[in-house]
Amino acid sequence: MHLVIFSGSVFGTADEVADVAAERCRAAGLQVTYLKPASVDALLEANADALLACCSTTGMGELPANVQDFFYELESRFPLLTDKPFGVIALGDAGYGDTFCQGGEQLRELLLELQGRELVPMLRLDAAETVTPEQDAEPWIDDFIARLKSL
Numbered sequence: 001m002h003l004v005i006f007s008g009s010v011f012g013t014a015d016e017v018a019d020v021a022a023e024r025c026r027a028a029g030l031q032v033t034y035l036k037p038a039s040v041d042a043l044l045e046a047n048a049d050a051l052l053a054c055c056s057t058t059g060m061g062e063l064p065a066n067v068q069d070f071f072y073e074l075e076s077r078f079p080l081l082t083d084k085p086f087g088v089i090a091l092g093d094a095g096y097g098d099t100f101c102q103g104g105e106q107l108r109e110l111l112l113e114l115q116g117r118e119l120v121p122m123l124r125l126d127a128a129e130t131v132t133p134e135q136d137a138e139p140w141i142d143d144f145i146a147r148l149k150s151l
């Protein structure tokens, strides 16, 4: 099982969560490629069995700058990911109201449009509630791993 991870981050928190996820998935025996920075060519070349996105939100519900080119290229090239299992860990701050975790939500919606299959409902990590998002993500990551292994 080859898992490709990519992340979008302004201050590095989502990258740290992605690092923890990569470590945990490797420890569970998955083959993991963390694409840093995210690249559509590298994603397609990897021909992954599953995808994991970790993404924060900036501005008024926008994607971090370091994942925007990837997002728009993926949207325009539109490579179908038919039935490809994926998960999204979204980081945000509920204080932003309606735009809470919109960066992760945009990625999630695109992966669904590409016909990927969301394996575990998107995790929303609220910076207003926690200062340990990497630890808080662990149960979700373990659930994601268990579901991947049961495929």
Ligand SMILES: Cc1cc2nc3c(=O)[nH]c(=O)nc-3n(C[C@H](O)[C@H](O)[C@H](O)COP(=O)(O)O)c2cc1C
Pocket: 008, 009, 010, 011, 012, 013, 014, 015, 055, 056, 057, 058, 059, 060, 061, 062, 064, 091, 092, 093, 094, 096, 099, 100, 101, 102, 127
């Ligand atoms: C300028 C700015 C704008 C933000 N806008 C949003 C937003 O619209 N929605 C949201 O859920 N979180 C928003 N956040 C909160 C970040 O997404 C959150 O702090 C996240 O943990 C940062 O992760 P990062 O270090 O990976 O960028 C914003 C933070 C900053 C500093």
